[in-house]
Amino acid sequence: MTKETILSYLGDHPWGETLIVLPRVSSTNTYLKELAKNGAPHGTVVIAELQTEGRGRLGRRFESPRGGLYLSVLLRQSPDFRLTPMAAEAVRRAIAASSGLRPQIKWINDLVCGGKKLCGILTELCGDAAVVGIGINCEGTPHEVATSLEAEGCPCDRSRLAAEVIRALSEMTPHWLTDYKRHCLTIGQDVQLIQNDAVRYAHADDMDEDGALLVTLADGTKERIFSGEVSVRGSYGYI
Ligand code: BT5
Numbered sequence: 001m002t003k004e005t006i007l008s009y010l011g012d013h014p015w016g017e018t019l020i021v022l023p024r025v026s027s028t029n030t031y032l033k034e035l036a037k038n039g040a041p042h043g044t045v046v047i048a049e050l051q052t053e054g055r056g057r058l059g060r061r062f063e064s065p066r067g068g069l070y071l072s073v074l075l076r077q078s079p080d081f082r083l084t085p086m087a088a089e090a091v092r093r094a095i096a097a098s099s100g101l102r103p104q105i106k107w108i109n110d111l112v113c114g115g116k117k118l119c120g121i122l123t124e125l126c127g128d129a130a131v132v133g134i135g136i137n138c139e140g141t142p143h144e145v146a147t148s149l150e151a152e153g154c155p156c157d158r159s160r161l162a163a164e165v166i167r168a169l170s171e172m173t174p175h176w177l178t179d180y181k182r183h184c185l186t187i188g189q190d191v192q193l194i195q196n197d198a199v200r201y202a203h204a205d206d207m208d209e210d211g212a213l214l215v216t217l218a219d220g221t222k223e224r225i226f227s228g229e230v231s232v233r234g235s236y237g238y239i
Contacts, residue, residue, distance in 0.1 A: 001049065001069075001158045009163030015043040015073075015170055022046065026053040028072035029124055029133035035074070036126045042076035045166055054135060055122060057109070062120055063146070067139035069158050073169050076129045081226065084109050084123045085211045086172040087132045089180040091119055094164035095136070099149050099156035107186035107204070107213050107230055111136075116147035134165065174209070181207055186230055191215070195228035204230065 003021045010016045018041060025031050025048040032046045047070065054064030064070050075083065088105050095111070095118075096102055103111040103118050111119035122133040137148035138158055149155055181187060186204050193200045193215065202215035202223070212224040 001047070001162065005159035006047070006162045006166075009160045010166060013163075013167060013170065015045055015166055018044045019166075020044070020046045022048045024048060024050045024052065025070075027051050027055050027133075028070050029055060029122060029131050032072040032074055032131050032133075033124065033126045036129050036131065040074055042074065042129075043170065044074040045071060047071045047162055051135075055133075056120055057122060062122070062135050063142040064135060065140070065142050067137075068142065068148075069134070069136040069138055069161055069165070071136075071162060071165060072131050072133040073166070074126075074129055074131055079125055079128070079130055082174055082177065082209075082211045083130055083132060084121055085180050085207070086174065086176055087121050087123070087134065087169060089176040089183075090168035090172045091121070091134055091136070091165055092180075092183060094161065094168040095119070095149070097168075098161045098164045099154040101149055101152050101154035103183075104185045105180060105183050107184055107207065108211065108227075112185070113147050113152050116141075117143070117145050118147050118149070118152070132169070136161065136165075177207070177209065177211070186213065186232060189232040192231045192233055193225060193228060194231070195225075201233070 007016050028046045028048050050066045051064035051070050054062035056062045103113045106112050109121040119136045124131050139150045191204045202217045206214045
């Protein structure tokens with residue numbers, strides 16, 4: 001995967017000009033946040049073949065060996081709660097277009113297949129801008145809860161996937177949240193909510209236009225959930 005191979009799929013898309021492709025980096029999000037502080041423009045994309053310190057949410061690690069796609073994009077627009085779900089829908093579309101695989105979405109930031117995690121998304125604010133980082137497992141299974149495009153029988157050219165992800169991110173709109181909901185396996189299920197170490201049980205009724213999960217707790221109280229771990233109750237450990 002090189003800048004040239006990605007551009008061969010991306011054509012003359014405006015974000016191609018500032019695209020950076022690195023053989024390795026600590027974290028594409030960390031790298032791009034530094035560029036953002038130095039004035040990098042909207043749509044700057046950083047892609048790495050591997051990350052030595054790939055990050056998940058809340059200080060967790062995202063295993064990032066060679067064979068995955070690790071991509072971050074800088075979005076200079078007003079901060080928006082909906083960025084993470086919109087990006088998840090963008091990546092779902094890009095994966096379907098380039099590999100034929102049809103992943104589902106685990107609220108709020110994971111794409112999953114067969115009960116395993118295919119992709120994670122980390123949105124971080126950087127001043128007035130946002131950096132959205134996407135990690136897609138393409139080959140192998142880098143973690144015990146992980147699957148990959150190859151493991152699901154849908155290997156694909158990473159340069160083509162990268163180009164599709166860039167294109168979809170540049171086109172994302174809040175209208176896509178309807179499709180997000182359609183593919184979200186969390187909505188309509190009994191779930192376990194884990195927030196600040198407290199565990200509660202609820203039914204996930206819907207997602208609202210801000211991307212918040214609307215739940216009914218065991219005592220009938222309704223709440224809007226913006227963050228935390230939400231797992232479907234039942235046989236899956238991770239989902
Ligand atoms: C995420 O966090 O899933 C967000 C991952 C974002 C990674 C991208 S890669 C490009 C950019 N640069 C970065 O440094 N990060 C972004 P979270 O929901 O907190 O999930 C983390 C959890 O996923 C870990 O605690 C593991 O349980 C699991 N995990 C770790 N590596 C994995 C992998 N490669 N595939 C699937 N699951 C993994």
